[in-house]
Amino acid sequence: MSKADMGRRYRLYPTAEQDVTLTGWGHTCRTLWNVALEQRRLYRQRGVTLMGGEQCKQLAQARAEVEWIKDLPSECGQRVLANLDAAFLNFWNPDHPAGFPSRKKRGARMSIPFKGQTLVVRKLNRHWAEVKLPKLGWVRFRMSRALGGTIRNAVVSRDGNGWHISFGVHSSRTPDAPNGKPACGVDFGVAASAFVSTEKTPRLMPPTLSRNERARLRFLERRKARQLAYAKKHAGGRYGNRLRKTIAQIAALRTRQANRRQDFTHKLTTGLAKNHGMVGIEDLRVKNMAKSAKGTIGYPGAKVGQKAGLNRGILDNAPGERRRQLEYKCAMYGSKLIAVLAFHTSQTCAVCGKVDPDSRQGCGRLFSCVHCGHEDDADHNASLEIEARARRTGGSVTNSTHSITTVRVPAPCRRRTRETLPATYG
Incomplete structure (x- = not known):
């Protein structure tokens, strides 16, 4: 099967219930990555190289016993382990600049990988379309440009502005002949x-932030520092709703930048x-x-x-x-x-x-x-x-x-x- 050679990214608009489900899946993918990485480290200390094939078998057993892993579509967990395989192969490749795979923090970009074969996309009108995700149903996204090829994979991610979906498509486009320009x-x-x-x-x-936006960002960073100090002193380090709101506002400005x-x-x-x-x-x-x-x-x-x-x-x-x-x-x-x-x-x-x-x-x-x-x-x-x-x-x-x-x-x-x-x- 031909691989994806183009990427297409669209703004995703899930419902309130779908937002909660996607957030849970994102944390599950992050946890699965960290657990699989630690397991490989432990096996490496024993002189054994553990790869995704063996871990996929263990993942199937864990889905039958752990409810929060079972809630995640099986293909998403398999894609996480496949991505971890690719990260290790890049690390072992002397010609690749990648370092050793690192753990994903809670504040890292939330992403959920999917296989392209299980996705269905239908166009609603000139500007809107829907994608059918496993266990979630139809989710609307803004059709800002045509797909231009066959879908091979997809990643649902979240940044400071909301949810997005990125499709890897095979466009069959061949490189242009030398253009002969200066x-x-x-x-x-x-x-x-x-x-x-x-x-x-x-x-x-052009400036990535206006003068007012820079002042706003500086104010929010100072507020975050005060709220973090208060949380460590009075709440045992637990984040309150106000601190979470401040972090979200900072993330929105950083994403815009x-x-x-x-x-x-x-x-x-x-x-x-x-x-x-x-x-x-x-x-x-x-x-x-x-x-x-x-x-x-x-x-x-x-x-x-x-x-x-x-x-x-x-x-x-x-x-x-x-x-x-x-x-x-x-x-x-x-x-x-x-x-x-x-x-x-x-x-x-x-x-x-x-x-x-x-x-x-x-x-x-x-x-x-x-x-x-x-x-x-x-x-x-x-x-x-x-x-x-x-x-x-x-x-x-x-x-x-x-x-x-x-x-x-x-x-x-x-x-x-x-x-x-x-x-x-x-």
Whole structure:
């Protein structure tokens, strides 16, 4: 059977009774994941590798004895164990960046996986449809776009704005042929969200929260801190209704912020993949870039507050998510993605190729080469350097395999200026 190659996410509107049932199932899936993970850890200490096949047999026995496990559809429990198998396989794969599977906290995103074969979707009108979930019946969702394929799996999840359903569909879409459009280099930053080498102005991400929303979020965070302190002192750590309401209000604001960030990221990456035959980016190590500056008691860190603010700016621009989206969108629209070494891209002159830290004084916006006198916006100069490195090592788009290429480029050397390079790539 063909696998899902596209995702579709819709807003789900369950009834009050269905909401209670889905919430219970979400907690059951989380508990099942944690119990299965601990069981595998214990077996590992005895030198035995336990996988989902054996645990599925034990799950069937537990369903006959434990009522709250029996209430969860059997396919959901099996999918949870299958996802845990995938997490361990990724951890064992030396080429995969995943770490050891971790426990899911109570405040983590609530999700319930389903198999696509058991789901039935029917369209009610132009904007609404229903999905039939096992043991739950028909649930309405907003049909914001067509499914565009055969459903292979689904996940019902909940965030600060409510319930959503995500379908994995097989669309049978084949990658486009190389589009032959001009190449570009992109410098992702904080002050300038993205600077494209073929453009004269940076692309700035609009504020993800307005001034009033930031003030509201700050007020709610302080209220939450007071309510948590009161709960620990007078209620034995138990959460009251007011504290739960405050947490829900914070989650709604955070979800709104994440949705706006994701909207800008999708528009940016789609435009880059559609309008360029090659996209060059830096091979960034985001985890290392966003490390905390906190030290130990004996060796305290320096400028911890400033580094924390910089980390928030880096993560708010989501360079890792932009790269992930470019990987599949470039393949979809006939482009090619090349990741080059980020070493000294901000200190290299795009005209003469000389590397000198004096050309970039501090963190200013001006790049002024001390060797040839070339002046440009620092981020635009970096994007030109990224494009030049990608061109030197990227090969021809006409021979593209539609996969990302990570290139370790040696130290910059003298080369032709960008004006002497061909207008199109390929």
